[in-house]
Amino acid sequence: MTSLAEDPHLDPDEAARQARGRMRSAQILGAAARLMERTGSQAMSMQALAEEAGVSVGLIYRYFGGKDDLLFAVIVDVLDSFATRVPEAVAAAKPDPVEQLAAAFRAYCEVINDKRHAAVLTYRESKSLSDEHRRRTKELEVSTSDPLRQLLRQGIDGGLLLDVDVDLVAYNLLLVAHGWALKHWYFEHTHGFEDYVGKQTALALGGIVAPRYRRRYAHLLAL
Amino acid sequence: MTSLAEDPHLDPDEAARQARGRMRSAQILGAAARLMERTGSQAMSMQALAEEAGVSVGLIYRYFGGKDDLLFAVIVDVLDSFATRVPEAVAAAKPDPVEQLAAAFRAYCEVINDKRHAAVLTYRESKSLSDEHRRRTKELEVSTSDPLRQLLRQGIDGGLLLDVDVDLVAYNLLLVAHGWALKHWYFEHTHGFEDYVGKQTALALGGIVAPRYRRRYAHLLAL
Amino acid sequence: MTSLAEDPHLDPDEAARQARGRMRSAQILGAAARLMERTGSQAMSMQALAEEAGVSVGLIYRYFGGKDDLLFAVIVDVLDSFATRVPEAVAAAKPDPVEQLAAAFRAYCEVINDKRHAAVLTYRESKSLSDEHRRRTKELEVSTSDPLRQLLRQGIDGGLLLDVDVDLVAYNLLLVAHGWALKHWYFEHTHGFEDYVGKQTALALGGIVAPRYRRRYAHLLAL
Amino acid sequence: MTSLAEDPHLDPDEAARQARGRMRSAQILGAAARLMERTGSQAMSMQALAEEAGVSVGLIYRYFGGKDDLLFAVIVDVLDSFATRVPEAVAAAKPDPVEQLAAAFRAYCEVINDKRHAAVLTYRESKSLSDEHRRRTKELEVSTSDPLRQLLRQGIDGGLLLDVDVDLVAYNLLLVAHGWALKHWYFEHTHGFEDYVGKQTALALGGIVAPRYRRRYAHLLAL
């Protein structure tokens, strides 16, 4: 009921309980993402989810407020992954805006590939969210795309990129990254994931890298 | 549902009846698209649809087989518009693959703008379709994107465009066209429709027009 | 549940345990009465009761057989108070049937005032009891009202009271005593408890005291 | 949907529909009162009600907003009967406050006897009502008891009755009237309805009729 800030020195029982709780959450969340992707969030019945997750119906309600919160939690889980892994990828890339942009885009795609089931929900199920949840989702989406916008801005300011509409290009990159999940069933047979990311990177950068720097980024622009 | 080519020799009563029938269909279809866009197809109740359309529940079942058929009909209605208006736009454009490509893309965007409510359903509600309907929807989508692929192929063969992956670029163009409907609530405040189409055309072509022809298409590439 | 007369020779540990047990019982029983009065016994969830009582759900089941037994225990607790305190009040009053009747009535009212939460349950929740529990409740209610009937009979036999229907008058007195709990929210602002008891005593006796003895009981009959 | 004030000249179809609607309402309301009395309103399941009423579950929701509204409707139905039949009885009685008081009390008892199932609900189920419904119920109860208070006031002003607490006596009369429903299972074997009403009238009036007028109302005061 009352839970102090998680203290690692808490008694072991409490720690074990929390660990089991997190496991349960993940177990249910994963099952929910799978089912929602398969049939849509509205068509997913809680009984079906219980079966897929291997728990009882009642237990789902101990961990999540209800169907709405569950959808929200699945979406937040993806957006959180973006918030974690994209900055990591940027930090690991060469200290160059364009290289970092490519790395960020790849990171978006990788998260989407990892959480393919959940990623499409952002696009498909936003109407099923409550007003409050929709608002918070939009906030997260915006802040999630911030790295892209910052790098684009840096590239433009440094003369590496043409003076494009930053918001629009960032939106396109996200759209294309989600495109892998949306038509995954189609592309995984014709293109592999690496192929998809490489070609999309080349297409996207091809339209915005300043001509004089095209040679420098030839490894990214090669079709 | 199945309507053979109308017989011009039908008696006048029959003609009037068919006209009223088509009007009823459109009336219901429009209301359905609006409601589905507002809340998702699953959340739309047939009783709510009846009210929105200004008819009784029973009547909907006289014109459409059921809820599934209704969703399918709404989607087919959009895809039909593509099939009609894109070729028209191509025929009306200058006889140049790149010009025609731009015209086709604009036509896609215009249809999506006109039927914004219904357009998003293609992305959002495909999982709600029956297997048979989903199969036919995919078929239509593929044939719908044929003009793009043909024009890209022509442009590449004529040396006007770089040797890009035709399927991928066509997919991107459709993705971006639908992007207008998906984030319409966001862009309509920052970019107008014309702005959106112009900039997206420039971005897309900027990445694929062969360098030596960039000047010829400067009016399309201007950011 | 079943508690034999405690053995005074029990070891001290056992005694302490029993004491804690009784405290727990009272703690849970009080919380149950409060919650039941607030929302009805059916609407009271065992988890809510656990929270209100400050114990775990499991513990409730160690002390009470289940929800049904709990309701029964709450009701029995009130009826037990009647069985204890009414005879005490009668014994403490002057040795006169009418004085004792007034004292008994006052005692009923006092118990009801003390256990207002639980008292209404007798009226409101009898339908929620199992057949067996309902039977035993009725038995207790009847024996609970015995003092009233006996005193009325004595008064009539001694010529102090008119020859009224003993059962009916006893029933009325109980009804009016419970009336304090039923409309407590209303009367506590217009009449105080003392006012209520005094006036009701006067009204009830006013209708049944033999005319020739009205002066003797003027202190009870004054409106 | 839009229903003008009921016009007797409305087309016959509409009239027939309204008639059937009222029949359905009564059919469901009666079944609800029976079941609620038998097991309590909370324990009554909507499926059980549907079966008892001989309709489908869904239909209940066409006529009543839900379980809450149903309970409220049942209670209002009783209170409405009071509002109708008590004034009628007063008007039909001799033009004398005490005679009219007795007639009013009898009318209360008769309504309660007729709608025994529903009458107890006022006492038992008030906690199951929503705040708004409880407020409106209380309003109705107060106005329902107005005739009693008025007649008592008249009797006192005319010197026919002792100067008793009007609110309290009115409350007692209602309590005793409901007492017939509350312990009906007990009294119907020992007293008949007529016996109950007669004796209660005598008891109640016996305590409040001014001594000098006791002979005039001997027919009401005879035990």
Added chain:
DNA sequence: TATGAATGAGCCTTCATTCAT
């Protein structure tokens, strides 16, 4: 053609009860 009353299967959610710790 058109209506809308009626149906009932199925869904989300709650909660009494159990049991491993």
Added chain:
DNA sequence: AATGAATGAAGGCTCATTCAT
């Protein structure tokens, strides 16, 4: 003695679909 995670049956309610008028 005490906890609370876990279960699953049951209930309120919705809504796609039918059919008499």
